[in-house]
Amino acid sequence: MKKKTKWKIAALSVLVIGVSASGWAYWSLDPSRHFENQDIPVLAQPQTAEAAAPVQEPPKPDMKSFNILILGVDSRSGEPSRTDVMMAVHVVPTERKVNILSLPRDTRVPVKGVGLTKLNHAHIVGESKGGNQQGTLVATQTVSDFLGVPINYYAKTNFEGFKRIVDKVGGVDLTLEKDLHLKWQKTTIPKGQQHFDGDTALKVVRERYGAEGGEFGRQEEQSQVLRSIAIELLKPDKIPQLATLLPSLRKDILDTNFSDSDLISLAWLFKGVGNDNFRYTQLPGHSGREEDPLVGSNLYYWIPDSESVKKIKEDLF
Known part of the structure; x- marks a missing residue:
């Protein structure tokens, strides 16, 4: 009888510890609390005269917000790395607000020392000038100067890493409004709800010509894939795997200054954000051709509309 009582006490102790641990994890990792207790880093501040701070309402005393730069790098062996995907994301954890601004890779911007x-x-x-880390720093500073906002966090992955991330979360769900023609694969993905593995998801986010709206259609699909990854990560059957998934996910993310707990909290936030609190915007402007000082030839550009960009900064950042 005593032996049975001891087992009951032990089982009850384990249950209490488990419940307490779950409660602590919920309390500490909930996005509305987690980032409030962090010292938010500042990786880049606007350094150009043109990049004046955006006009906005004063933040609430107890509210922290931050900006993330997401970089998808087209890295090939022995070649310099271009950023094929760039997104500036503004997050207000206490209000569960996420604003995403897609930055076309062809956007004409001033780069220090180049023009x-x-x-x-x-x-x-x-x-x-200084390898992978310096590439990140220059890209981060350039976006900060262009938008006139600080950049607090960054996450950078290459295409192989992106494929592995998608596969590790079991693929992503994406709704296509129209048929998507993958020009280079000479195939068509029908409209409607689709489930993609890493290889197909990469083809979708890289497709510039078959997407409705070309480059801008591709940017919108990229933001949908990003949100889908977060939703997949926090499905009930995935949560117990998160702790073991994170080390391998970090290998696939080339570079980030997020901690493991930051990443879990951020994924939690993305999953919990409804359509009313999730805003996606593209960079206004027009196509044009200009002489490029870096390559010394006439290139295609996306030339941003400065007044519209200022308005976006005020609304989103």
């Missing part, structure tokens, strides 16, 4: 060139050249400029 007006393509946004995706910024990483090459830095990498040529």
Whole structure:
């Protein structure tokens, strides 16, 4: 009888510890609390005269917000790395607000020491001077200068890493509004709800010509895939695997200053954000051709509309 009582006490102790641990994890990792207790880093501040701080309402005293730069790098062996995907993300954890601004890789922006060139050249400029980390820093500073906002966090992955991330979360669900023609694969993905593995998801986010709206259609699909990954990570059957998934996910993310607990909290936030609190915007502007000082030839550019960009900064950041 005593033996049975001891087992009951032991089982009850384990249950209490488990419940307490779950409660602590919920309390500490909930996005509305987690980032409030962090010292938010500042990786880049606007350094150009043109990049004046955006006009916005004063933040609440107890509210922290931060900006993330997401970089998808087109890295090939022996070649400099261009940023094929760039997104600036503004997050207000206490209000569960996420604003995403897609930055076309061909955007004409000033890069320090070069002049007006393509946004995706910024990483090459830095990498040529100091390797991968310097590439990140120059790209981060360039976006900070262009938008006139600080950049607090970054996450950078290459295409092989992206494929592995998607496969590790079991693929992603994506709704296509229209048929998507993959020009280079000479195939068509029908409209509607689709489930993609890593290889197919990569083809979708890289497709520029078959997507409805071309480059801008591709940017919207990229933001949908990003949110889908977060949702997959936090499905009930995935949560117990998160602790073991994180080390391998970090191998697939080339570079990030997020901690493991930051990443879990951020994924939690993305999953919990509804359509009313999730805003996606593309960079206004027009197509044009200009002489590029880096390559010394006439190139295609996306030339941003400065007044519209200022308005976006005020609304989103």
